[in-house]
Amino acid sequence: MKILVFEFATATGVDDPSYIAEGRAMLCGILEDLKNFKTYHLISKDSQIINIQSIPIIVEGNLGEWLKRNIQDYDACLPIAPEENNILHDLTLLIEEQGVIVLGSSSNAVKLTTNKFETYNVLKDRFPIIKTEKIYFQDLDQKYNEYYNPNKDNNLSMVVKPADGVSCLGVMVVNSLNEFMAAQNRIQMLTQLPYSIVQDYIHGISVSVSLLSNGNKAVPLSLNLQNIILDSCDIKYGGGKVPFKHRLSELALETAKNVIESIGGIRGYVGVDMIIDDDKNMVHIVEINSRLTTAYVALRKIINFNLGEAILKTLQGDLPDNVTLNGTINFYKEGKTLRISVLK
Secondary structure, eight states: OEEEEEEHHHHHTOOOHHHHHHHHHHHHHHHHHTTTSEEEEEEETTSOOOOSSSEEEEEOSOHHHHHHHHGGGOSEEEEEOOOGGGHHHHHHHHHHHTTOEESSOOHHHHHHHHSHHHHHHHHTTTSOBOOEEEEEGGGHHHHHHHHOOTTOSOOOOEEEEETTOOTTTTOEEEOSHHHHHHHHHHHHHHOSSSEEEEEEOOOSEEEEEEEEEESSOEEEEEEEEEEEEEETTEEEEEEEEESOOOTTHHHHHHHHHHHHHTSTTOEEEEEEEEEEETTTTEEEEEEEEOSOOTHHHHHHHHBSSOHHHHHHHHHTTOOOSOOOBOSOEEEEEETTEEEEEEOO
16 A cells, blocks of 8 residues: 655644644654555655655645645545644545545544534534534624623633634633633634634643544543643643543543544544543543544554554554553653653
8 A cells, every 4th residue: 555644734844833843743653653554755845854764755835736736646645734724624625536545534524523613513412512602703892791791790711712723722711801802813813714612611631532433433542631731811732641540531531432433434543632520520522633633642652553553454444452551651842842751
């Protein structure tokens, strides 16, 4: 099988720290795992060469146009890209339309999970997903007064975010009218959508579940701690720990499994972000990542099989029946680099 792998930032030369550290680490990890296959990877002439046993292909110009001209030379493709502004969806759809196997979720599944409000609507009646409201920017004046009326005593903390954001970009916890306005103004500059979303702020432990899915059935691999930093009003993603042990671990794993199996077309390695609420003895779903996530970089080092090869088997319908994790790994962002520390 002739496989093409690409990561959006390194394939386009985007010099954005919010993409580079995690994206490059995921690309290196998957290429290392697939070194026994005939694997190629795309890299921009402006990006640093990756010293992995994979054949580099220099991309000049528009990534989408390159794919249209060349993707049919490959049997399968694994895209690593952000969801915002439909980047991952559009690239996935392009690959599908050229008749090439996508080593990941279908474009329809990516489209649904990209939009956090649409995801909420699909899951809200069946799963404990955080209450989410869509706010059109043209209606902000009305919403300011509704949420932060000076005559009300119960103004609560809320999370304001882009409906299609990635890696906490543009996410803010707001407690006042001024903070609410600042958050909305920032989001309007980040998204092409005419609205943002507002969610209840839930106190708890931020976690994710990594899974493999064949589009119908899913197998949970690990519960991961997320290092979410609240800096003034801004929420920032700083890395995490794999695995994370908690008394509600089994509940989190089972909930994530059921969520992924409820949406058709979610395939390959995927993740579900959650908040563990100790006080209420429950987990709250935040969002679905129908793609490779940063936890992959750590998980591949301690799992009892080759995780990249398992993705290929999963797309053929073969899910692992024995998952064992040997050790614990911390990972954290340091500038444009993702650092990994083995704890035991």
